[in-house]
Amino acid sequence: MSKDNIGLNLEYEVLRNDFTKAGEASSNIKKILTQLGINSSIIRRIAIATYEAEMNIAIHSLGGCITVNVTPKEINIVALDNGPGIEDIELAMQEGYSTAPNSVRELGFGAGMGLSNMKRCSDKFKITSQKGKNTRVNMIIYI
Amino acid sequence: MKLSNIVTELDLEIVAGYNLENENNEPQGVYICDLLSLVMGKAKEHDIWITIQTHVNIVAVASLVDITAIIVSEGIEIDEDTKAKASEVNIPIFRSNLSSYDLATKLNSLGV
Ligand SMILES: Nc1ncnc2c1ncn2[C@@H]1O[C@H](COP(=O)(O)OP(=O)(O)O)[C@@H](O)[C@H]1O
Numbered sequence: 405m406s407k408d409n410i411g412l413n414l415e416y417e418v419l420r421n422d423f424t425k426a427g428e429a430s431s432n433i434k435k436i437l438t439q440l441g442i443n444s445s446i447i448r449r450i451a452i453a454t455y456e457a458e459m460n461i462a463i464h465s466l467g468g469c470i471t472v473n474v475t476p477k478e479i480n481i482v483a484l485d486n487g488p489g490i491e492d493i494e495l496a497m498q499e500g501y502s503t504a505p506n507s508v509r510e511l512g513f514g515a516g517m518g519l520s521n522m523k524r525c526s527d528k529f530k531i532t533s534q535k536g537k538n539t540r541v542n543m544i545i546y547i
Numbered sequence: 548m549k550l551s552n553i554v555t556e557l558d559l560e561i562v563a564g565y566n567l568e569n570e571n572n573e574p575q576g577v578y579i580c581d582l583l584s585l586v587m588g589k590a591k592e593h594d595i596w597i598t599i600q601t602h603v604n605i606v607a608v609a610s611l612v613d614i615t616a617i618i619v620s621e622g623i624e625i626d627e628d629t630k631a632k633a634s635e636v637n638i639p640i641f642r643s644n645l646s647s648y649d650l651a652t653k654l655n656s657l658g659v
Pocket residue numbers: 456460461463464465485487488489490496497501502503504513514515516517518519520539584
């Protein structure tokens with residue numbers, strides 16, 4: 405299979421607080437996209453975007469999943485979790501803002517740059533959330 | 548300069564993931580940081596990454612942004628699962644008793 409005739413759908417479950425496994429979804433996505441022969445600078449952007457999405461689900465949510473849809477034109481990534489949602493999205497998007505607990509900050513997480521990294525790496529970025537509901541991040545990267 | 552020469556010149560302790568496949572790689576730069584999202588966003592492909600983080604996630608980060616090698620400074624102890632992961636995905640991890648600053652100065656004088 406090459407990137408000219410692809411129609412591929414990947415799905416990964418991300419568990420709450422599972423930091424040892426975290427990074428596996430994004431690593432696997434990178435591996436598959438590399439095998440498809442996709443341009444390395446695009447793969448890099450997708451790797452960053454999916455890693456940050458994966459970590460946010462593991463650290464800030466009750467768990468969720470990441471789906472990646474690969475078409476000849478674009479890569480469409482959806483990170484969807486089971487809550488608890490974000491009260492103020494504008495604030496969450498600000499670089500440096502983080503509610504990560506100290507226990508994970510000590511491991512190097514919680515720089516408050518995840519959402520802005522995701523936005524910067526995407527051609528289209530959309531986050532929808534509400535306190536008490538789930539959070540959905542949709543990122544599209546053109547190939 | 549080849550990774551193998553850097554290991555010798557800096558007297559680095561080989562921790563994991565260093566092998567015939569990557570000993571001839573030539574790092575192009577150095578990035579120092581302990582915050583993972585900053586490394587994701589700012590480290591360049593083929594950089595050496597100097598950090599005091601030792602949790603297993605440093606391997607995923609390095610691998611995702613194509614870092615050539617990780618050097619853990621200040622002689623900090625490295626988790627067993629970090630070593631295992633590094634061997635699995637071929638990311639060399641070294642350790643040194645020097646500070647991040649001293650390591651960077653030495654790398655700079657070697658032309659990295
Ligand atoms: N999936 C999510 N569920 C709930 N809150 C989230 C989620 N993703 C991000 N947030 C909130 O947005 C903040 C900023 O996220 P981010 O930019 O990735 O930085 P960091 O993860 O380092 O805190 C988080 O600290 C958290 O409060």
